[in-house]
Amino acid sequence: MEHFEAAPYDDWQHTKETLHRFVQIVGKVRLAASVRRNHWWNVPFHLTASGITTRPMGFDPTFAIDFDFIDHRAIVQNTDGRRASVALVGQSVASFHGDLLEALRFIGAPEAAESIVDAHPFDLPDAGRAFADDTEHDAYDPVAVSRYWRVLSDVNLVLEEFSGRFSGKTSPVHHFWHTFDIAATRFSDVVVPHTAESDPVTREAYSREVISVGFWFGDPSYPAPAWYAYTSPEPEGLADEPLPGSAQWLDRGASHLAVLSYDATRESGDPRAAALEFLQAAYEAGARRAGWDIERYACVDGVTAAIL
Template identity: 70%
Template sequence: MFDSDLPYEDWLATKETVHRFAQIVGKLRLSLSVRRNHWWNVPFHLTASGITTRPMGTEPTFAVDLDFLDHRALVTTTSGDRASFGLAGRSVATFHAEFVRVLDGFGIDTSAIREAAPFDLPDADRRFADDTEHDVYDPAAATRYFRTLSDAGLTLEEFAARFSGKTSPVHHFWHTFDIALTRFADASVEHGAETDPVTREAYSREVTSFGFWFGDAQVPYPAFYAYTSPEPEGLAATPLPAGAEWASRGSSHLAIYPLRAARATGDPRAAALDFFETAYLAGARLAGWDIERYRCVDGVTDPHLSASAGAPRH
């Protein structure tokens, strides 16, 4: 697990291309999926070979998978129609053109992505259809990305089993290119009309959130992260495991734990879980959450099972 540090610069060109591929598919997902609280309908979920939108749309109902082992995009309808095309050797523009062509062939509404442009990326003023700049796709780098994503996903799934309250799925956000899990308290958070609607929905309750992302220009290395929102006073003064730190984000702080630091411990999965637990307890205690009420061991809430018995096997 976590067999590589996945240095940011080593696969930056592929990352920039794959990120834009994912945003094209993600914007379609945003348009055609049934809305869920906190935007849970929008992110991708993991498969054994890549990421999937899960089924969406009605006429037809379909799903899109990006396979980072065979390096193909696959569109499948529930009536059995399917089409795929390769990811390597494509610019963002040619990916966009082929994706729209396949969707049109199945009668799928592509109006949301025909003129679409990147979200919160440096070229946000350029349509995907015009992006011939980002055209690097190294299959080996894409596979390393996916395997690291899968390892992070399984680690977050294990961490999710420790909490019995409301929690998000473990899901891969295409806009920020991270994989995340969020825990929710019962307390509502009031936002003014000046707050954008995406933020108002995402943070309508008190949350502690955890995840893994692959780095950016400001933090050029992959890392685990955690934060509490709204941030309670004194959070950034609480201790974190060796190698982790609180990074300022203006009016709030993000706990960051580089993947290389976790790997240096010899057991990166255990190190990441310890980091998540430490950051959670720091935020939840200061925010006044009922920690014992939501404590869970190995996903078991049955009071007749001991903590060591675990879930029954069938």
């Protein structure tokens, strides 16, 4: 198996657009059926040995939905053994949505099905069109999706290793269905006040100072896979901090995003080390500027128990 293989955005753009909507449909089931956790940690997907999972949710019944990117199916199953399988190949968004509704009803979760009957994409160009009406997005290249999964798996392990270097409050490494990225977030104890104009998603996600790192597969505004990091609220002078190699600060108007292209790490000879160097530099830049105690929260190989 080749690790950190190439994943050009242009090679699978249309497949990615279809898969993103499949994932959003299932993500909205997770949002409706899971128990709320701080910072919306209940909502993203986690990785498995063959794809991504919602994890168990609901209560009567308890059920989960797993994407299998080896056999290219969505598996819907509950804890009493009822199981349904929905094909990913050859589906439009509308047909996948319809098949998922049937699968949820079959395993005894009609309320979960009802929660997405009229669901729409989140923050995508066709947000005004219901999934049930989307016959436009129907591209699904199994080879490209399997490659996405393998890259996601490699990236996940890098982010897990990076997370082990911090002993403070840290999110799980999780795959967000709304933005189709994978991320891990570090928190300080500083409360961030929000005005009534802030939407509830933003208020909860950024209720504390955070430094978030992650990876995304590209989009029309940045058509290439890349590692990223940001600090919120952004401290003054953050973009003046140095970053390693070809990494740069992208100006997003009200804030800056540290970005290192995935291809740059692949070409370095040691993609894992190059990515970790970038993530650490971006974290330290934000932590210094925000006044975090970097030494206090430093952690070697996930060990915090010192020997006296």
